[in-house]
Amino acid sequence: MKRLTRRRDVLRFLITTGGTAAMAPVLSACQPNKGKQNSVPLIISNWPLFIDTDQPGVAGSVRRFEQATGIDVIYREDLNDPDSFFSRIRLPLAMGQPVEQDILIVPNWLASRLIRLNWLEPLPWAQIGNASNLEDSLKKPLWDPKGLYSLPWMVGITGIAYNIKSTGRELNSVDDLFAKELHGRVSFLSMWRDTLGLLMLADGKNITAPTYKDTIPALQRLEQAKTSGQIRSFTGNDYQKDLLVGNLAACVAWAGDVAQLMGENPDLRFVVPKTGGVLTADVMVIPRKADGKREAAQWMNYVYDPINAARIDAATHFISPVKGVKKVFAASSSTAKLIEDPLMFPDKTMANRLHMLGPFSDQDEIAVERQFSKLIAS
Amino acid sequence: MKLPLTRRDLPLLLVAPGVAWLIFFFVLPLLELLRQSWSQPTSRFGLTTTLSPNPDNYMDAFSLAAPLFARSVGIAALATLVGLVVGFPLAWWIVRRGGRWKPLLTGLVVVPFFFSYLVRTIAWTTLLADSGPLMQMVRVLSLGHLLNNLGLLQDGRLLNTTTALVAGLTYNYLPFLILPIIASLGTIDPTLLEAAADLGAHSPRIFLKVVFPLALPGLISGGLLTFIPAMGDVVNSQYLGGVNDRMIGNIIADLVLIQQRFTTAAAISMLLLLLITFFLLMYMRRYGKTGLGAS
Amino acid sequence: MKSLATKLRQLQGSILTIWSLIVYGILFAPVLVIVLFIFNASKSRFNLIWDGFTFKNWLNPFADPTLAQAFFTSLGLALLATLLCILLALPMTMALERFRIKGASGMELLLVLPLTMPEVVLGASLLLLFVQMRIPPGPLALVISHTLFCLSYTAMALKARLGGHDWTLEEAAADLGASPLRTFMQITLPRLAPGLLSAGLLSLSISMDDYVVSSITAGSVVTFPLRIAGAFQREISPQIHVLSTMVLLISLVALVLSCRENDDGHQPNQN
Numbered sequence: 001m002k003r004l005t006r007r008r009d010v011l012r013f014l015i016t017t018g019g020t021a022a023m024a025p026v027l028s029a030c031q032p033n034k035g036k037q038n039s040v041p042l043i044i045s046n047w048p049l050f051i052d053t054d055q056p057g058v059a060g061s062v063r064r065f066e067q068a069t070g071i072d073v074i075y076r077e078d079l080n081d082p083d084s085f086f087s088r089i090r091l092p093l094a095m096g097q098p099v100e101q102d103i104l105i106v107p108n109w110l111a112s113r114l115i116r117l118n119w120l121e122p123l124p125w126a127q128i129g130n131a132s133n134l135e136d137s138l139k140k141p142l143w144d145p146k147g148l149y150s151l152p153w154m155v156g157i158t159g160i161a162y163n164i165k166s167t168g169r170e171l172n173s174v175d176d177l178f179a180k181e182l183h184g185r186v187s188f189l190s191m192w193r194d195t196l197g198l199l200m201l202a203d204g205k206n207i208t209a210p211t212y213k214d215t216i217p218a219l220q221r222l223e224q225a226k227t228s229g230q231i232r233s234f235t236g237n238d239y240q241k242d243l244l245v246g247n248l249a250a251c252v253a254w255a256g257d258v259a260q261l262m263g264e265n266p267d268l269r270f271v272v273p274k275t276g277g278v279l280t281a282d283v284m285v286i287p288r289k290a291d292g293k294r295e296a297a298q299w300m301n302y303v304y305d306p307i308n309a310a311r312i313d314a315a316t317h318f319i320s321p322v323k324g325v326k327k328v329f330a331a332s333s334s335t336a337k338l339i340e341d342p343l344m345f346p347d348k349t350m351a352n353r354l355h356m357l358g359p360f361s362d363q364d365e366i367a368v369e370r371q372f373s374k375l376i377a378s
Numbered sequence: 379m380k381l382p383l384t385r386r387d388l389p390l391l392l393v394a395p396g397v398a399w400l401i402f403f404f405v406l407p408l409l410e411l412l413r414q415s416w417s418q419p420t421s422r423f424g425l426t427t428t429l430s431p432n433p434d435n436y437m438d439a440f441s442l443a444a445p446l447f448a449r450s451v452g453i454a455a456l457a458t459l460v461g462l463v464v465g466f467p468l469a470w471w472i473v474r475r476g477g478r479w480k481p482l483l484t485g486l487v488v489v490p491f492f493f494s495y496l497v498r499t500i501a502w503t504t505l506l507a508d509s510g511p512l513m514q515m516v517r518v519l520s521l522g523h524l525l526n527n528l529g530l531l532q533d534g535r536l537l538n539t540t541t542a543l544v545a546g547l548t549y550n551y552l553p554f555l556i557l558p559i560i561a562s563l564g565t566i567d568p569t570l571l572e573a574a575a576d577l578g579a580h581s582p583r584i585f586l587k588v589v590f591p592l593a594l595p596g597l598i599s600g601g602l603l604t605f606i607p608a609m610g611d612v613v614n615s616q617y618l619g620g621v622n623d624r625m626i627g628n629i630i631a632d633l634v635l636i637q638q639r640f641t642t643a644a645a646i647s648m649l650l651l652l653l654i655t656f657f658l659l660m661y662m663r664r665y666g667k668t669g670l671g672a673s
Numbered sequence: 674m675k676s677l678a679t680k681l682r683q684l685q686g687s688i689l690t691i692w693s694l695i696v697y698g699i700l701f702a703p704v705l706v707i708v709l710f711i712f713n714a715s716k717s718r719f720n721l722i723w724d725g726f727t728f729k730n731w732l733n734p735f736a737d738p739t740l741a742q743a744f745f746t747s748l749g750l751a752l753l754a755t756l757l758c759i760l761l762a763l764p765m766t767m768a769l770e771r772f773r774i775k776g777a778s779g780m781e782l783l784l785v786l787p788l789t790m791p792e793v794v795l796g797a798s799l800l801l802l803f804v805q806m807r808i809p810p811g812p813l814a815l816v817i818s819h820t821l822f823c824l825s826y827t828a829m830a831l832k833a834r835l836g837g838h839d840w841t842l843e844e845a846a847a848d849l850g851a852s853p854l855r856t857f858m859q860i861t862l863p864r865l866a867p868g869l870l871s872a873g874l875l876s877l878s879i880s881m882d883d884y885v886v887s888s889i890t891a892g893s894v895v896t897f898p899l900r901i902a903g904a905f906q907r908e909i910s911p912q913i914h915v916l917s918t919m920v921l922l923i924s925l926v927a928l929v930l931s932c933r934e935n936d937d938g939h940q941p942n943q944n
Binding site for chain 3: 388389390391392393395396397399400401403404405406407408410411414425464465467468470471472475486487489490492493494495496497498500501502504505549552606607609610611612613626627630631634635640643644647650651654658
Binding site for chain 2: 081
């Protein structure tokens with residue numbers, strides 16, 4: 001009889017406490033806990049390597065913001081691939097329900113799509129005083145003609161990254177990725193706008209008003225390279241790991257990422273091909289029915305202060321959209337040399353080589369997507 | 379008039395919740411899959427679809443996925459075969475030589491699989507990495523060229539190759555192969571084998587005529603349990619396979635997660651289910667329902 | 674003097690043993706890697722290249738906050754799904770074992786079928802249903818999905834246990850006038866406890882391990898496997914290895930315990 005009682009007690013104990021223990025994490029995942037001062041925690045989704053994180057002895061921007069404003073921030077680096085990210089937010093938004101995040105930092109073309117679908121809140125401009133610091137060239141842009149829904153976070157350059165020890169020489173053109181001696185050691189991005197944009201430029205196309213026809217030679221070239229085994233993989237952000245570990249000799253990559261990786265592996269190099277590199281603006285948007293609009297405005301205001309923007313830029317090495325960052329860099333000896341980096345502050349020559357991919361017609365976009373997906377998914 | 383709940387109602391009451399759950403969240407989704415495969419979306423990113431009797435989705439599915447089907451079947455079959463060849467001797471050894479250690483040895487087969495599928499696969503990417511232990515061994519033994527020519531290595535690497543994919547699949551399904559074989563080998567009476575030996579039969583003959591037929595049910599059910607899920611595998615192909623090693627599961631996942639083309643995904647899924655049903659029916663025709671529930 | 678036949682047989686035996694040991698080696702190779710790299714003083718963000726020995730990681734399993742949170746999310750999800758599974762599967766398997774029900778084989782087939790479907794198709798079909806029901810990918814969708822596929826495993830595990838269950842005690846209780854509920858609570862449940870525990874553990878580990886279905890239905894919820902997959906692209910922290918090993922150890926210990934507690938005298942049929 002003793003044995004029975006003991007086991008029964010155990011079971012009862014398990015059911016009562018196990019149940020409550022189970023509910024807690026799931027419930028807390030459902031409801032964000034109310035933070036201080038009646039403010040809602042700010043939930044941000046962003047790309048990895050896109051902000052200055054906490055370093056030993058130096059707080060990152062997220063923590064600084066939290067300390068300055070008292071707002072809790074849940075900062076997620078969960079964007080690896082904008083298409084799969086979009087598919088994650090699409091269903092709730094299409095159902096008219098809010099998503100968890102208050103701020104999404106997405107490529108400009110995705111912002112354009114979200115605007116057209118009417119899935120975004122207009123930004124609370126009245127509370128973002130520092131928005132006036134936005135670079136003039138980025139005001140009222142093509143993807144957000146009224147300038148109501150988005151505020152740029154960083155501008156990135158797509159080019160070629162390579163490990164000079166693995167390649168044995170300097171690379172400077174897209175053709176290098178198809179070189180025989182690099183067979184099986186190159187990768188392309190699974191994001192077709194970056195990959196095809198680069199290849200279209202190499203084909204001499206004008207990518208500001210692209211058509212499906214323009215992409216055909218690029219697609220064919222990729223198809224051939226894929227079946228012959230020239231391409232090792234199509235990657236999202238994960239090319240970084242492969243590059244660091246040595247699985248890749250060269251790949252399509254983003255400038256700032258590589259600059260940051262060079263700290264871990266000094267053999268890495270980045271180059272904008274002779275034929276040109278693709279420029280993409282990643283912008284901050286607020287999804288429909290987000291409950292943290294006020295907090296989001298404070299964040300945007302915070303990062304548009306040139307000093308804070310400079311701090312972020314110094315760590316990420318992308319092109320900052322905030323005016324005055326250059327001045328902040330110049331003022332300090334440790335950051336002064338960053339001004340000379342053409343990848344962070346493009347001079348005339350570099351600027352001429354950088355192009356932003358214009359929008360496709362709906363029909364053409366679908367056609368390109370299908371062809372490209374067929375390429376990488378089968 | 380309310381009928382009192384009798385003892386006779388008890389069995390039905392007990393099974394009702396489970397059955398209801400299964401019908402609502404298993405059968406209904408499959409019906410929805412069928413419906414979607416015959417529908418077209420009304421807008422690009424909207425949620426509504428309209429039923430349309432044309433087989434557009436299936437035509438799409440064929441053109442997109444036909445080579446993938448062939449590849450998936452081939453790779454799954456290969457992985458199953460390799461697994462059987464690798465696992466059968468182990469099963470035999472455990473049953474015949476295990477003695478009182480048999481439960482422990484059997485348990486040891488299963489232990490590695492308490493690690494998360496993903497973590498195991500990531501560990502394999504470490505093992506098979508260009509700078510990893512296996513490749514280092516290959517270089518030390520100068521096997522690089524030979525293996526490259528044999529097609530086992532691609533461009534002198536092991537990761538992101540068909541070899542790695544098959545190896546990963548085989549590995550991940552090994553217990554599903556070994557355990558049923560152990561079970562069916564366990565049913566073989568050792569005196570039977572002694573009798574055969576006494577009657578003058580040599581080991582190979584005993585194996586072919588006595589052991590193999592008796593072990594066959596375990597081999598087949600284990601094989602099926604490996605082959606079918608392997609066909610629909612997503613993870614191994616993604617992490618270990620190369621760009622030309624994508625399988626059916628990958629295209630379905632891509633259509634659902636990235637391209638948002640549910641109707642096409644539904645059509646391909648239906649085709650995959652048809653294929654699996656075909657294999658299952660072939661199995662059940664010969665062996666009935668045995669082995670399906672017992673694993 | 675050994676005959677040729679005996680020598681041949683001994684050779685066969687040795688080859689067999691060597692083969693088996695090699696296979697065990699292959700089986701445990703990844704395990705070794707995982708456990709070994711726990712103690713790697715990894716300098717880079719990727720715990721892939723050996724950098725030196727340290728205990729630091731083992732002592733700080735929750736050093737990475739997002740990883741820890743994902744771990745507990747998965748745990749909570751698994752506990753909830755397992756609870757639901759047991760509530761659904763236990764009565765069902767008991768009834769199927771004890772009573773003769775019309776359509777029993779159909780029900781058993783229904784229980785097994787989800788296991789024969791590729792996970793990606795299971796996930797896709799669930800997603801399509803959820804879209805119709807206006808349930809977005811997220812916590813609710815996750816719980817439903819996990820409960821579904823764990824149900825089959827739980828039912829199978831329980832079925833195996835119940836197969837050898839001796840119902841005479843229950844029948845005696847019924848003869849003595851006890852209500853079905855009382856019989857269940859006082860007689861059946863305690864005897865089934867080890868079986869429930871091992872079925873529950875199976876369900877827990879299946880749920881905590883799920884990647885494919887979760888990637889389709891999780892929405893913004895980050896489960897442990899999803900976090901690992903996402904992180905794999907950016908970094909592989911030693912904590913992943915630590916937490917995974919902890920899960921393994923706990924599962925092992927619990928499994929061993931449930932094997933020990935065998936009151937009924939019948940061998941538990943393990944999976």
